[in-house]
């Protein structure tokens with residue numbers, strides 16, 4: 001690993017840290033079940049939209065059994081303001097059933113088990129493991145992917161898995177979770193997909209997207 005890219009990565013981390021020193025998971029939850037459901041619901045939608053929906057969802061359904069007993073249509077109705085809500089409702093029903101039957105209601109600290117659940121891919125499992133078990137992980141969502149490419153830590157056509165590998169090489173393990181949060185905040189609030197805040201950005205000299213400046 002060249003020292004230049006490691007230096008670049010450290011510079012990016014420091015600059016984003018100045019803007020968002022306390023970047024955190026913004027999905028409201030109070031236990032592992034709620035966290036997993038919130039992450040599953042966050043696919044292709046905003047955390048704000050998810051939090052609106054989960055406010056009443058989590059009041060209504062408190063346990064794995066509550067989701068198992070509830071008819072699919074009832075859960076769909078709760079999720080109706082979210083994109084892909086029918087699929088998400090179906091996946092939640094399938095997920096809780098497996099967690100109850102195979103894993104005694106526990107969300108284990110195990111990437112393979114988590115990824116075998118319906119609707120849970122690598123990104124969802126990574127977010128869950130990092131947030132719940134504090135396992136060092138860099139979950140790559142649309143923001144992390146875009147920021148990594150714009151700032152030269154990955155290519156624009158890299159797969160999320162490749163971006164993850166590249167970021168894990170240039171950041172120390174102790175910063176993986178915070179890198180994920182900071183990149184998400186930077187992408188969500190500053191370097192947006194459309195109309196990024198380039199005029200106020202301190203990283204224009206290393207940015208790969210001069211057409212936006």
Ligand code: SF4
Pocket residue numbers: 150151190191192196197198199201202203204207208209212
């Ligand atoms: S210069 Fe603009 S596009 Fe590049 S990182 Fe900064 S805000 Fe994002």
